[in-house]
Amino acid sequence: MIYEGKKKIWKDYQKEIPDDHYFYVRSCIRQTLFPASEKTFLDITRNKLHKDFFETEHHTTCGGIAYHSDVIPQETVMTIIARQFALMKKYGYENYVCSCITSFGLYTETLETWHEFPQLQEKTAENLWKSCKLEFTKPKYLAHSSDIIYKFRNLIAEQAKYKLINQYTGEPLKVVEHIGCHYSKMFPSKGFGGAEYPYVLAGMIEAWGGEVVDYPERRHCCGFGFRQYLVKANRGYSISNTHKKFESMEPFKPDMIITNCPGCPYFLDRWQYAIAEMEGKTYGENGHGIPVFTYEEVAGLVMGYNPWDLGLQNHQIGTEILLDKIGIPYDPNMKYKGLNNKDLGIPEFPSCIK
Amino acid sequence: MAIKNIVVIGGGPAGLEASAQLHYMGYNVFLIEKNDKLGGHLGKWDRLFPQGIQSEELLNPLIKNTAGVKTFVNTEVVNINKLEKQYNIILSNGITILARAVLFATGFDLFPASKKEEYGYGIYDKVITNADLEIFFRTKSDSRIVNPLKIGFVHCVGSRDEKTGNRQCSKVCCATAVKQACEIKEVFPNAEVICFYMDLRMFGRKYEDLYLTAQKKYGVRFIRGRVSEVGENINHQLIVKAEDTLSSKPLKVTLDLLVLMCGMNNSSEGIKTASLIGLKADEDGFFETLNPMQGSIFSHKKGVFYAGAATGPKTLPETINEGRAAAICINNYIKEEINE
Numbered sequence: 001m002i003y004e005g006k007k008k009i010w011k012d013y014q015k016e017i018p019d020d021h022y023f024y025v026r027s028c029i030r031q032t033l034f035p036a037s038e039k040t041f042l043d044i045t046r047n048k049l050h051k052d053f054f055e056t057e058h059h060t061t062c063g064g065i066a067y068h069s070d071v072i073p074q075e076t077v078m079t080i081i082a083r084q085f086a087l088m089k090k091y092g093y094e095n096y097v098c099s100c101i102t103s104f105g106l107y108t109e110t111l112e113t114w115h116e117f118p119q120l121q122e123k124t125a126e127n128l129w130k131s132c133k134l135e136f137t138k139p140k141y142l143a144h145s146s147d148i149i150y151k152f153r154n155l156i157a158e159q160a161k162y163k164l165i166n167q168y169t170g171e172p173l174k175v176v177e178h179i180g181c182h183y184s185k186m187f188p189s190k191g192f193g194g195a196e197y198p199y200v201l202a203g204m205i206e207a208w209g210g211e212v213v214d215y216p217e218r219r220h221c222c223g224f225g226f227r228q229y230l231v232k233a234n235r236g237y238s239i240s241n242t243h244k245k246f247e248s249m250e251p252f253k254p255d256m257i258i259t260n261c262p263g264c265p266y267f268l269d270r271w272q273y274a275i276a277e278m279e280g281k282t283y284g285e286n287g288h289g290i291p292v293f294t295y296e297e298v299a300g301l302v303m304g305y306n307p308w309d310l311g312l313q314n315h316q317i318g319t320e321i322l323l324d325k326i327g328i329p330y331d332p333n334m335k336y337k338g339l340n341n342k343d344l345g346i347p348e349f350p351s352c353i354k
Numbered sequence: 355m356a357i358k359n360i361v362v363i364g365g366g367p368a369g370l371e372a373s374a375q376l377h378y379m380g381y382n383v384f385l386i387e388k389n390d391k392l393g394g395h396l397g398k399w400d401r402l403f404p405q406g407i408q409s410e411e412l413l414n415p416l417i418k419n420t421a422g423v424k425t426f427v428n429t430e431v432v433n434i435n436k437l438e439k440q441y442n443i444i445l446s447n448g449i450t451i452l453a454r455a456v457l458f459a460t461g462f463d464l465f466p467a468s469k470k471e472e473y474g475y476g477i478y479d480k481v482i483t484n485a486d487l488e489i490f491f492r493t494k495s496d497s498r499i500v501n502p503l504k505i506g507f508v509h510c511v512g513s514r515d516e517k518t519g520n521r522q523c524s525k526v527c528c529a530t531a532v533k534q535a536c537e538i539k540e541v542f543p544n545a546e547v548i549c550f551y552m553d554l555r556m557f558g559r560k561y562e563d564l565y566l567t568a569q570k571k572y573g574v575r576f577i578r579g580r581v582s583e584v585g586e587n588i589n590h591q592l593i594v595k596a597e598d599t600l601s602s603k604p605l606k607v608t609l610d611l612l613v614l615m616c617g618m619n620n621s622s623e624g625i626k627t628a629s630l631i632g633l634k635a636d637e638d639g640f641f642e643t644l645n646p647m648q649g650s651i652f653s654h655k656k657g658v659f660y661a662g663a664a665t666g667p668k669t670l671p672e673t674i675n676e677g678r679a680a681a682i683c684i685n686n687y688i689k690e691e692i693n694e
Contacts (some may be wrong), residue, residue, distance in 0.1 A: 001477060001479070001590075002476060002477055002478070002479060002480060005468070005476035005477040006477055008468070008476065009468075009471060122646075194471065195471075196471035196472050196583075197471065198478065213583070214586065215585070215586055215587075215588075216585030216586065216593035217585070218585060219583060219585075251587070251588040252588055255610055
């Protein structure tokens with residue numbers, strides 16, 4: 001691999017991200033599966049980087065899951081999105097940041113659609129007024145929340161307590177970066193690094209001391225793929241995709257996986273258990289799986305957050321093996337304790353994977 | 355006397371042939387070449403399809419025939435002004451020429467392979483272009499080519515590709531790929547060679563024979579389908595994904611070398627020079643001619659002519675014939691002007 005060649009491409013795909021004052025919208029899936037990631041994102045940006053991130057409880061889903069499952073038409077999705085933009089306008093913001101990759105793809109698609117077909121924007125404005133009596137303006141900047149962490153990755157590195165370095169060997173950790181398909185595959189110019197060699201997560205890994213693994217199925221879907229999983233009969237496709245990725249990355253012996261999409265960390269994490277159950281195969285060291293993280297979790301880890309406050313106890317694949325490699329302290333007895341030491345209950349552990 | 359002066363821009367096969375013919379007709383020909391050597395892309399190629407003759411066998415006589423032509427290498431046209439019946443051409447070496455006619459034989463640029471990011475040129479070491487392979491054939495030296503056992507050729511890289519903005523067929527890549535597939539089998543007889551093609555456009559005389567030779571003599575495999583992406587495994591071999599459209603199946607192969615058959619774009623330097631006198635490129639990027647059927651040599655400007663790949667992808671015989679045709683058209687134009 002010629003690193004300089006990648007750098008050249010990364011240079012071609014840069015985008016402007018404003019320095020401050022953002023309107024933040026959460027992700028339906030992430031609030032359910034990785035609620036601590038969004039909490040960590042807001043804590044890092046507001047309290048460590050001292051940026052203005054505004055959010056309102058009045059925002060809704062973007063409608064992406066329903067749209068990509070063919071449950072609702074594009075007209076409806078555009079009206080939902082216009083309502084989100086109307087809230088942004090109402091609170092005096094013009095920089096829109098979403099936590100979800102599906103949403104980011106959908107916002108990008110909608111803005112491009114309105115750009116190409118202004119009559120659809122007019123029709124959406126009419127629909128929004130009829131349904132909600134609201135008016136909207138398009139955001140001046142649209143960013144995914146991983147873009148924000150990418151932008152401030154070096155500031156995070158400056159405040160970091162740990163590096164993505166194996167404390168036993170002194171070598172950089174080998175990190176697989178998995179980018180959500182809707183981040184830049186549809187509109188390469190809208191993502192840092194483009195579609196083929198995205199840099200948004202690779203940049204974080206490099207800034208925090210790790211080494212990016214470039215493996216053949218790097219571009220492949222995590223396995224979610226909406227109808228691959230949402231339609232129960234199709235779930236064989238879903239796990240086949242995930243299996244293909246793990247088989248491809250296995251020879252590189254990755255220490256961890258970092259993702260920026262709601263579905264990817266879930267499927268890459270949970271399907272490892274299913275593959276172990278079905279095939280008796282694990283991809284980490286000594287019967288372990290490969291720990292999978294959101295980028296906020298990794299940012300939180302290097303900045304010294306308590307792993308259990310980051311929600312790592314919700315992962316299928318145990319993360320302790322990685323915490324030990326980095327040298328991050330943790331209290332095993334607190335793993336399943338919630339707020340105010342509330343006992344969350346210890347889950348049943350599978351015997352096929354650690 | 356200015357009436358005898360003709361400027362030919364571009365010292366590739368079209369420019370060389372036109373210059374030689376015009377000189378033979380008695381004109382003062384000024385041949386302007388931006389590089390330090392004459393020959394254009396031909397000068398970098400090893401052997402030529404379909405017979406496999408050495409490029410020097412063609413190029414050396416072309417250059418030899420321009421003896422007597424005033425040739426400037428390492429020289430660019432910095433300005434062109436239209437006067438009443440002449441063109442005032444200022445060169446980067448400080449010389450100014452008053453010419454009755456100007457011939458744009460500015461040729462083509464090879465499609466930049468790195469634009470097809472998914473193929474990994476400039477990212478993965480074992481991905482090379484057709485031009486790189488010709489240099490290897492000439493020099494037998496390229497650190498990327500070390501006893502490859504499995505070699506792939508990708509046709510139509512930057513040709514017939516809406517995504518890259520190049521809808522046109524580059525015309526010569528199919529025959530070049532088949533030729534190179536045979537040649538690489540000669541160098542590495544144990545290698546397995548696969549060509550990924552969209553359509554095989556073996557339209558010229560003896561081209562079909564070359565295609566049959568590739569299959570029968572060299573055992574080259576032809577797979578009808580485009581490559582979708584290229585990656586690299588832990589052993590630095592290439593993992594190539596493609597579609598076999600004849601068996602309607604996706605396929606994944608591990609290769610030691612992948613050769614991208616880059617197509618043709620109009621020369622960016624040629625476009626820059628042509629813009630000095632308001633010559634326009636067509637939708638496909640090549641220069642717009644006065645008439646696509648009978649006037650492909652003529653531009654929309656009186657006294658300005660085209661020859662070669664500046665007006666679209668062409669084979670070498672076509673290019674050389676067009677250089678000759680341009681000489682005749684320029685001669686006719688000047689004679690008509692005199693008689694007016």
